Amino acid sequence: MNKKLAAALSGGAVLVLALSGCSSDNNDDKLNSWAKQVCDAVKPQAQKIEAANAAIQKETSDNSSPETVQKTDAQAFQDMADAYKAIGAAVDNAGAPDVEDGKKKQADAVKELNEIAASYADLKKPVDGLDVKDQAKFADGLKDIATQLDKLSQSGNDALKKLEEGDVGQAMARQASCKSPSASPSATQG
Numbered sequence: 001m002n003k004k005l006a007a008a009l010s011g012g013a014v015l016v017l018a019l020s021g022c023s024s025d026n027n028d029d030k031l032n033s034w035a036k037q038v039c040d041a042v043k044p045q046a047q048k049i050e051a052a053n054a055a056i057q058k059e060t061s062d063n064s065s066p067e068t069v070q071k072t073d074a075q076a077f078q079d080m081a082d083a084y085k086a087i088g089a090a091v092d093n094a095g096a097p098d099v100e101d102g103k104k105k106q107a108d109a110v111k112e113l114n115e116i117a118a119s120y121a122d123l124k125k126p127v128d129g130l131d132v133k134d135q136a137k138f139a140d141g142l143k144d145i146a147t148q149l150d151k152l153s154q155s156g157n158d159a160l161k162k163l164e165e166g167d168v169g170q171a172m173a174r175q176a177s178c179k180s181p182s183a184s185p186s187a188t189q190g
Contacts, residue, residue, distance in 0.1 A: 028098065028167065028171065030098040031097060031098050031099065031167055031168065031171040032171050032174060032175075034094050034095070034097045034098065034168075034171070035097075035168065035171035035172040035174070035175050035178070036175050036177070037090075037093075037094045038090055038091055038094045038172065038178075039172055039175035039176075039177040039178035040175075040177045041086070041087070041089075041090030041093075041094075042087050042090055042177070042178070043177040043178070045083040045084070045086045045087045045090075046083075048079055048080075048082070048083040049079070049080055049083045049084075051079070052075075052076035052077075052079040052080050052083075053076070055072050055075070055076050056072060056073055056076050058072075059072045059073075065132075066130070066132040066135065066138045067132045069138075069142070070127055070128070070130050070132055070138075073127045073145075074124050074127045074128050077120045077121070077123045077124040077127060078120075078121070078124050080117075080120040081117045081118070081119075081120035081121035081124070082117070083117075084113050084114075084116045084117035084120060085113070085114060085117035087113050088109075088110045088113030088114045088117060091106060091109050091110050091113065091163070092106070092110045094106075097163070097167075097168045097171075099166065099167050099168055102168075105159070105162050105163045105168075106163065108159035108162065108163070109159045109160050109162070109163040111159065112157065112158070112159040112160060113160070116152070116157075119152050119155075120152070123145060123148060123149060123152070126141065126144070126145055126148075127145060129141075130142070130145075
């Protein structure tokens with residue numbers, strides 16, 4: 001019943017892991033400095049999102065009680081909301097990257113990250129309201145949440161993609177803290 005939820009969640013982690021692009025030898029110190037600042041701040045948040053995904057997947061595969069699933073999912077959504085908000089703050093604090101339209105790209109990405117954070121926070125409310133005493137109602141409620149989550153993971157991260165194109169993406173790809181040890185989402189199994 002919760003597998004769809006876990007699969008939908010994997011899309012969110014991919015968003016953050018997209019913060020690493022293709023490598024290049026362009027040596028722009030200002031841009032590299034900006035990329036390092038953002039990547040260093042993003043890495044712990046990406047780990048928080050991965051941990052939240054892993055917690056939900058664990059409860060799914062363990063056939064846990066509705067109470068445990070509810071508690072885990074609610075905490076995971078809160079953690080994700082906090083992480084995306086922190087990533088937005090990191091991009092905001094770094095200032096505009098030294099590229100054409102850098103200020104607009106930065107502002108759009110921050111707005112998008114804050115909207116994603118708010119969407120995860122909004123998902124926590126229906127999880128908290130699930131009826132854990134009635135297994136059928138609980139399962140139906142989870143399906144509704146999984147549908148919302150699926151829409152969230154499908155929804156655009158266009159502003160982030162725009163922020164990471166070209167020189168910015170290349171500068172980020174050079175940062176050790178932006179390199180993902182496992183770029184393949186594990187939630188697609190089973």
